[in-house]
Amino acid sequence: MNEEFIGALREIVKEKGISEDLIFTTIEDAMVAAYKKNYANPNTSAQNVRVSINRESGEINVYSQKVVCDEVYDDVTEISIEDAKEISPKYEVDDIVELEVTPRNFGRVAAQLAKQVVTQRMKEAERNIVYNEYKEMEYDIITGTILRKDKGNVFVNLGKLEGVIGPNEQMPNEEYNFNEKLKLYIVEVKNGSKGALIHVSRTHPGLVKRLFELEVPEIYNGVVEVKSISREAGSRSKLAVHSNDESVDPMGACVGPKGIRVQKIVSELKNEKIDIIKWSKSPEEFIANSLSPAKVLSVEVNEEDKTAKVVVDDNQLSLAIGKEGQNVRLAAKLTNWKIDIKSKSQIEALEESKESEEDNTLDSAE
Template identity: 55%
Template sequence: MKHELLEALEQLEREKGISKALLLETIEAALITAYKKNFGSSHNVKVVIDENTGDVRVYSRCEVVEVPEEDSFDIALEDAKKRDPNYELGDIIDEEVTPRDFGRIAAQTAKQVVVQRIREAERSIIFDEFVDRESEIVTGMIQRISKGTVFINLGKTEAVLMPSEQIPGEEYPQGGRIKTFIVEVNKTSKGPQIVVSRTHPGLVKRLFELEVPEIFSGEVEIKAISREAGSRTKLAVYARNQDLDPVGSCVGPKGTRVQNIVNELGGEKIDIVEWSEDPAIFISSALSPSKVDLVVIHDDEKSATVVVPDYQLSLAIGKEGQNARLAAKLTNWKIDIKSASQYEKIVSGTGAGTETAEK
C-alpha cells in the first residue's frame, strides 16, 4: 500500500463523499483482523497506516502493571523500566511486529474494504436522496417486468411497481417512460427499495401541482381527492383569493391542463369541483355532473339526503354506484340519493327505496 492507495482514497473522498480518514480507520481495523487470522496472534495489536507514505506497520501493545496476571500480555513495571526508566504504571508500550510479507495481505484487505465501503456509501447516498422524496413524482424508464411486477430505471437505482399499485388494464411497454408516485423508501441489504404507485391519489395531486401554476404557488389548494384508478377521480379545490376561479385554473385554457393529466393517466376521467365549508354545497358539487335539487344534512349521523330530478338519478348514482361512492369519499359524508318522486313519497309518508353511498 503506497501512494497509489492514498491517491485513490483522496479521489473517493472527492467523488463519492467518503471520508478518507474514515476509510483509513476501517482499513486499519480490517488489517488487525487479517493479522490475527494469518499470523495466529491473539495479542493486543494495533495497525498504523502512514498517511504520507502509505506504509503499514503492526504494533504489539502491552500495559505497564505492577505484576502481570498469568496469560496476560502486560509487562511488569520492573521489566519496563529496564527498557526505559521513564515508564510508569498504566503506560502503553508499542513494539513493532510487522511481518515481512504483510504488505501483500494489507493490499488485498484494503481493496476489499474500499470496494465494500464504496457500495455502502453509494447505497446510503441513494437512500438519503430518495427517502426525502417520498410522496413525490419520479419519472423513469420501464426496464423489465417479472411476475407482474414492473421494475423502473430511475438512473442511479430502480423503483418497484407492484401489481397492486398498477392501474387496471394499463400496459407497461419495456423502454417506455412513466411517471409514478413514491409510496415508501426502504433500506435493505441489497440497497434502497423504492416502492412506487400509479393508483395512489397522491399521483393525481402531484400531477396537478406540476400542471397548474396556481396550485404550485399555493393560490389554489387541493382540499380532497377520491380516486378509483383507471376509471374516475374527483378533486375538490379551493381558492384563497375570491377573485380566482379554482376550477377554471385546474381545467386550464380550452381544458388543456386537465387534459394533459387525463392523458398521463391513460384516459382516466377527472371531475373537478369547488370545495365549500358548507357541507350541503360541497356535497351538491361533489355529485357533479348530476344536478341536485336539495341536500338535507343530518349532523348527528354525518349523513346527507340528496334529492335529484328523476331523470338525473342514474347520473347521480353513476355506473355501479361509482359517482355516489366517489362523492361520499370526497366529502367524507354518508350520502343517500333519492329522486324527486321518491323523496315526495317519503315526505308524504308512502315510503320509497333509496340509494346510499358509504364514505
C-alpha cells in the same frame, strides 16, 4: 502501502463522494482482523490490537494494547505498573499501554486487504448515494421507461435504477409496452442488500396530485391547494381544490385555458375522467359539490356519526349515484362522510307514508 497508493485512494474518495475518515477507519479495522488471523497466537484471541495508517506516507503500524495493572494475571492483555513506568513514568494503573508489534511483511498483506476493502466500500457508498438520491424522491413523480413484464410485475428504467410496478399498482386495461414512457408515483424506496428497491405506482391518488402540480403553476406555488383526492384508477378521479387567494378561481386554474391543463393529465392517465370540485369549510356545501356533475337540492348532516342525507331531483338521482355507485362512492371518499342519496319523489313518498301512519295511529286511538 505508500504515498502513491494514498494519493490514488484520495482520488477515489473524492470522485465517489465517500468519507475519507470512513475508508481509513474501515481499512484499519479490517487490518486488525487480518493481524489477529495471520499473526497473533491462536490462543491469544483476546489480544487488543490497534492498526494505524499514516494518512500522508501510507506507513502502517500495529500496536498491541495492554492495561496497566498492580498485579498481572494475563500477560497478553495486561502489563505491570513497574514495566509500564519503564516505558513512560506518566503511566498509572488502568491506563492503556501500546506496544508496536508490526510484522515485517505486514505491508504487503495490508495493501492487498486495503484494495479489497476500498472496492467493497466503493460499491456500498455508490449504492447508498443512489438510495439517498431516490429516497428524497419518495412520494414524488418520476418518468420511467418500460423494460419488461415478469410474473405480473412491470419493471421500469428510472435512470440509475429499476423500479417495479406491482399488480395492485397497475391501472386496469392499461397496456405496458416495451420502451413506452410513463409518469409514475414513487410509493416506497427501500434499502436492500443489493441496493435500493423502488416501488412505483400508476394507481396511487398521489400521482394525480403530482400531475396537477406539474401542470398548474397555482398549485405548485401554493396559491391553489389540493385538499383531498379520491380515485378509481383508470376510470375516474375527484379532486377537491381551494384557493388561498380570493382573486384566483381554483377550478378554473386547474382546468386551464380551453381545458388544456386538465386535458394533459387526462391524456397521461389514458382518458381517466377527472372531476374538479370546489372545497368548502361547510360540510353541506362540500358534500353537495362532491356529487358533481349532479345538482343537489339539499344536504342534512349528522356531525356525530359523519353521515349526510342528500336530496336531488328525480332526473339527477342516477347521475348523483353514478354507474355502479361510482360517483357517490368517490364523493364519500373525497369528503370522508357517509352519504345517503334520495330523490325528491322518494322523500315525498316517505313523508306521505309517515303522515298516513300517523293518521292511522290517531284513528286507532279514537
